[in-house]
Amino acid sequence: MVKRTSFEGDACPVARALEALGDWWSLLIIREALLGVRRFGEFQNKLGMAKNILATRLRALVDHGILTTAPASDGSAYQEYVLTPKGRGTFPILVALRQWSEEFDDYPEEIETILVDRAKGRPIRKIELRAEDGRLLTLADTTLKPRPAPRRRSASARSNL
Amino acid sequence: MVKRTSFEGDACPVARALEALGDWWSLLIIREALLGVRRFGEFQNKLGMAKNILATRLRALVDHGILTTAPASDGSAYQEYVLTPKGRGTFPILVALRQWSEEFDDYPEEIETILVDRAKGRPIRKIELRAEDGRLLTLADTTLKPRPAPRRRSASARSNL
DNA sequence: GCCAAATGGTTTTATAATGCAACCACACGA
DNA sequence: TCGTGTGGTTGCATTATAAAACCATTTGGC
Numbered sequence: 136m137v138k139r140t141s142f143e144g145d146a147c148p149v150a151r152a153l154e155a156l157g158d159w160w161s162l163l164i165i166r167e168a169l170l171g172v173r174r175f176g177e178f179q180n181k182l183g184m185a186k187n188i189l190a191t192r193l194r195a196l197v198d199h200g201i202l203t204t205a206p207a208s209d210g211s212a213y214q215e216y217v218l219t220p221k222g223r224g225t226f227p228i229l230v231a232l233r234q235w236s237e238e239f240d241d242y243p244e245e246i247e248t249i250l251v252d253r254a255k256g257r258p259i260r261k262i263e264l265r266a267e268d269g270r271l272l273t274l275a276d277t278t279l280k281p282r283p284a285p286r287r288r289s290a291s292a293r294s295n296l
Numbered sequence: 297m298v299k300r301t302s303f304e305g306d307a308c309p310v311a312r313a314l315e316a317l318g319d320w321w322s323l324l325i326i327r328e329a330l331l332g333v334r335r336f337g338e339f340q341n342k343l344g345m346a347k348n349i350l351a352t353r354l355r356a357l358v359d360h361g362i363l364t365t366a367p368a369s370d371g372s373a374y375q376e377y378v379l380t381p382k383g384r385g386t387f388p389i390l391v392a393l394r395q396w397s398e399e400f401d402d403y404p405e406e407i408e409t410i411l412v413d414r415a416k417g418r419p420i421r422k423i424e425l426r427a428e429d430g431r432l433l434t435l436a437d438t439t440l441k442p443r444p445a446p447r448r449r450s451a452s453a454r455s456n457l
Numbered sequence: 458g459c460c461a462a463a464t465g466g467t468t469t470t471a472t473a474a475t476g477c478a479a480c481c482a483c484a485c486g487a
Numbered sequence: 488t489c490g491t492g493t494g495g496t497t498g499c500a501t502t503a504t505a506a507a508a509c510c511a512t513t514t515g516g517c
Contacts, residue, residue, distance in 0.1 A: 159301075
């Protein structure tokens with residue numbers, strides 16, 4: 136294919152997120168990382184993917200600030216891939232994807248795991264969208280607005296730089 | 297590339313969701329659909345993508361039960377692509393992606409829209425994960441459990457079919 | 458009712474991304 | 488120090504993607 140079209144610089148935040156997460160493997164790598172996987176070989180075994188594309192993806196995720204490399208925690212000379220705060224911040228996305236499958240998948244009986252509250256062992260609640268004042272919102276209750284112009288110093292203040 | 301590896305039949309609900317949504321364009325097409333876009337040409341204009349791959353993606357989304365084709369609502373002989381309930385159910389995923397960008401993007405000033413509560417015009421709340429009893433949960437407060445065995449008729453009951 | 462333009466695609470062709478397998482360097486353990 | 492495990496890289500085949508050209512219907516204007 137001619138070079139895959141990039142969403143970098145797009146004004147839509149969804150497109151910007153997909154620029155980093157929107158390919159075939161990245162979110163699965165992150166899922167494993169959220170479950171505690173850190174080593175190259177461990178990712179490769181759990182995901183069963185080709186090593187070259189795993190290497191490519193890990194590099195891209197590091198470039199996007201989602202993973203960082205760190206010296207191995209077991210004292211060996213190898214390195215580990217560990218989630219940054221930005222990487223851990225994808226957790227709600229993963230949960231949303233999971234809940235969508237749980238609700239709409241045609242063969243839900245093939246799903247083998249449930250995400251539970253560790254303390255009680257009970258399933259977590261379905262994600263809800265709420266207004267600032269707490270009202271439950273559906274798609275129809277929301278709309279897009281242009282972002283307010285960024286606060287900018289006044290001309291006089293700017294000249295003080 | 298040898299045929300892209302499919303996640304169909306994977307036990308992980310995240311992988312199953314990505315099987316339908318996890319490519320470069322599908323979620324953006326759905327985003328437009330959620331905003332009310334219905335016609336082929338309108339998708340093509342707003343997304344600026346090649347017509348052949350738009351056609352391919354629309355077909356795939358219809359196959360996955362995310363979109364349906366319907367006669368055009370304006371009385372013309374053309375058809376429209378309209379979201380099914382399964383398609384509208386992706387809304388929380390899109391919101392999660394948006395909020396992730398808003399929180400972690402390196403150039404947030406390039407984001408031009410905000411999602412607001414239509415009634416008040418105020419931004420919506422950040423998505424939260426909660427336990428059954430309402431406690432706020434972080435990643436560390438959750439864990440995966442095997443899905444309980446599906447309820448199955450007893451042998452005697454089954455013989456009554 | 459007829460012609461031009463719009464709509465909604467398909468086909469063709471190129472190039473890039475993906476996947477597999479083989480290879481390789483270094484670390485580690487015995 | 489020798490064999491093995493870990494963590495990759497390098498070819499090569501094949502597919503997916505994209506741009507552009509092409510085409511069939513539908514529509515609008517007259």
